[in-house]
Amino acid sequence: MSETNIAILEKANAAITEGNYEGFLAHCTDDTEWTFVGDITLKGKEAVRKWMATAYLEPPTFMVENLISGGDFVTALGKISLKDESGKVADYSYCDVWRFRDGKMAELKAFVIKTEGE
Numbered sequence: 001m002s003e004t005n006i007a008i009l010e011k012a013n014a015a016i017t018e019g020n021y022e023g024f025l026a027h028c029t030d031d032t033e034w035t036f037v038g039d040i041t042l043k044g045k046e047a048v049r050k051w052m053a054t055a056y057l058e059p060p061t062f063m064v065e066n067l068i069s070g071g072d073f074v075t076a077l078g079k080i081s082l083k084d085e086s087g088k089v090a091d092y093s094y095c096d097v098w099r100f101r102d103g104k105m106a107e108l109k110a111f112v113i114k115t116e117g118e
Helices: 002-017 021-025 045-055
Strands: 028-036 041-043 061-070 073-083 089-101 104-115
Touching: 002 021, 002 061, 002 073, 002 089, 002 104, 021 045, 028 045, 041 045
Parallel strands: 028 104
Antiparallel strands: 028 041, 061 073, 073 089, 089 104
């Protein structure tokens, strides 16, 4: 099951890099809940959709360094770059802990730290 969850996350991530946010959301449960530790919590697909519309003004660039799976969880470690409203690129390191339910991403706990172009 954990290998299947990794494959699901990889498909979802591929959709994000293509700017296919609905394709990404198809891999999430309707009641998905995302917690950005120290920042905000999003509850439900619609909340995630609205967040993506402002956070991903254009598709992010990211590199997954490690995927670690166990049971219903997949942890992704990597780097991501996003453009802000002014067009400036900001770089981040992240650790995403995804919980899967019935073959879909049901919960995210994300630790995201802004970096200075390491």
